[in-house]
Amino acid sequence: MRQFEDTDRSGRLVAVLREHAAVADAAVETPDGGGASVVRLVPDPERAPLLYRSAAVEAAGRLGTLGWHEPAADLRVAGVNRSESDFLHREIFVDDVYFRHGVELPPGAVVVDVGANIGMFTLCAARRSPGARIIACEPLAELAAAVAVNAELHAADVSVVGKAVGAAEGETDFTFYPHNSVMSGAFADADADRRTLRGYLLTGAGTEGADPQDRLMADRLAADLLATEHRRVAVTTLARIAADHALTRIDLLKIDVEKAEEDVLRGITPGLWDAIRQIVMEVHDIEGRLASVTRTLEHRGFTVVHEQDPRLADTACVNVYARRPGAPAPTGSAAPATAHHPDPGPVMWRLEAELRDLLARRLPGSPAPGRFELTTDLGTAPARPDAVAPVILPRTARVEVFSRIWASIFGAEAVRPDADFFDLGGDSLIAMRLLARLEEQLGEDVLEPDMIFTESTFGALAAAVQASGEPPSGPARSR
CATH class of the missing domain: 1.10.1200.10 (ACP-like)
Incomplete structure (x- = not known):
């Protein structure tokens, strides 16, 4: 690539780009052999903090194998794959699955997120509770890295614990599904997990529309999505986490650990039980586990409600909501996840659309840029892998x-x-x-x-x- 000389056309293009409030500076480049130009943008740190921090993460080499995903117009996250980021956003932000039956967060809440995955629930909790302190527990290194990046991206106060949480400290075998990480866990069962995923694929898409061919394809898709890697991971307990982080209260404990939920509860000491105000957890109702968990929570003084997502009707997954009767009830209806969220500025797809529209209106007839890139410093040469070259498909x-x-x-x-x-x-x-x-x-x-x-x-x-x-x-x- 070579940078354009300061011609009238490129100068006008840069001047128009700088008119957008989210753009602090810009430069235009064109390939040596010609072709569509590339626009390098420096996002405004105040008006586009989300994109500015994204550029800073990439400049520091912290994105690694993760990719940027934008499941909503105000949300950008580092994730393992697009479909899982979309699924987690829909479940947590759109369906609001964790904040039902009176569960709510006060400002400055203390939250423990056990089974954090890429940190989507962590981000939701940070938005709902200004000044929240969050402990996010995730044993898989690539997912824990995503939690850390996403916390930095959204300026959330998050401590990442890169361990599984169980009944005792030590180590355990862990099954990682790289293409379906939300089902990874210490108690993975290939056959049972395939049935669960198959049921979700069919029910989630609308069982009434699924024919025998759909069901056969769902079997194959579930098998492919559950390609397996085996890991050895460290295990800690909630009691140890509370001690290490000097937690005197936990306003909300969220647990999603794929069949290890009772082990997590066994790692809570009597004194720590008294400090927990609310619990939301996914329970796999296998061999009476839902009844057992309900008894444990009620014995510890919680009022317990449970429900099942209709899309999980063909699975054993049930959501359990536990609140102490003395916990302050939320006033009015539950606050939306964005209630106290400062404007993060545009995500990349929205900014790009706005800039293309701006250029088309202000410079009609001028060739449109091929793509936009983020940077924090126009003086630094971009590292562009060959993979970003335009895709030219054969007409076969x-x-x-x-x-x-x-x-x-x-x-x-x-x-x-x-x-x-x-x-x-x-x-x-x-x-x-x-x-x-x-x-x-x-x-x-x-x-x-x-x-x-x-x-x-x-x-x-x-x-x-x-x-x-x-x-x-x-x-x-x-x-």
């Missing part, structure tokens, strides 16, 4: 078949490399039907089922469809 029979199927679902205008399956409204049922139609025309191995959830753009998926029909470059792999 296989790509044409995929294009026709994609267009029949999302419309002809969605047949472009950057079109994202989830942005277009795709869900699990649509994914299963897309795969089924592909396999009808191109064969069973045309596309790994989980790729839609891990890659998701038309360009990446079309390239995979094409590659699956090419001769192998090495020795044939036995099946």
Whole structure:
């Protein structure tokens, strides 16, 4: 890449970009061989703090293998994969699953998030309670790193504990599902987890619309999403965490640990029980566990309510809400997750749309930039991997078949490399039907089922469809 000389056109473009309140500075570059320009933006630290901090995280090399995901117009997070970030946002921010049945947070709350994943609940708690102090527990290193980045991104007071939480200190075997990390845990059961995920895929997409082919595809998709890695992780207890962080009260204890919930409760000492005001937890109702957990909580002085998400009707997952009768009741209806949240400025997709609109209005006829990049310093050369080069797909029979199927679902205008399956409204049922139609025309191995959830753009998926029909470059792999 080379930077444009200070021509009138590039100068006018930069001047227009600087008019946007979220832009502190900008520069324009063009490829050496010509082509669409790249705009480098310095976000305004005051008016676009979310994007400015994002750029600072990347500049410091702290994003690592994580990616930026933007599930809402005011939320940007570092995550492992897009589909899980969208799922967690919908469950926690949209469905408000943890703040029901009178559960609420006072300002300056002390919250312990056990099973934090990428920290989506942690961020929700920080928004609901100005000045909240949050202890987030996550044993998987890549997820714990995401919690730390997201806390920094949203200026939340979060201490990350990179351990599992259980009945006693020590170590344990842990199953990590990289493509479906929310189901990872110390008590993973491949068959049971496949049934749970299959039930969610079908029920979540609308059971009434699922036919036998959908169910068969759900089995295959669940198996692919539950590809397994085995880890050895450290274990601590809630009592140890409370002692290490000098907690004299816990306003809300959230537990989501995939079948280890009773072990977490066993790690609470009598004195710590008295300091806990509210508990929200997911319980896997296996062998009477829901009744056992309910008895434990009621014995400790909590009033307990439980309910099941309709989308989890074919699973054993139940949400339990426990409050002490003396806990202050919330005034009026529960406050929305953004009630006390200062304006973080735009997320990247919104800023880019606004800038493109601004340029089109102010500089009609001027070529549109190819893409926008964030930086904190225009004087620092950007590190651009080859992967950011424009995707040029071959016009082959296989790509044409995929294009026709994609267009029949999302419309002809969605047949472009950057079109994202989830942005277009795709869900699990649509994914299963897309795969089924592909396999009808191109064969069973045309596309790994989980790729839609891990890659998701038309360009990446079309390239995979094409590659699956090419001769192998090495020795044939036995099946």
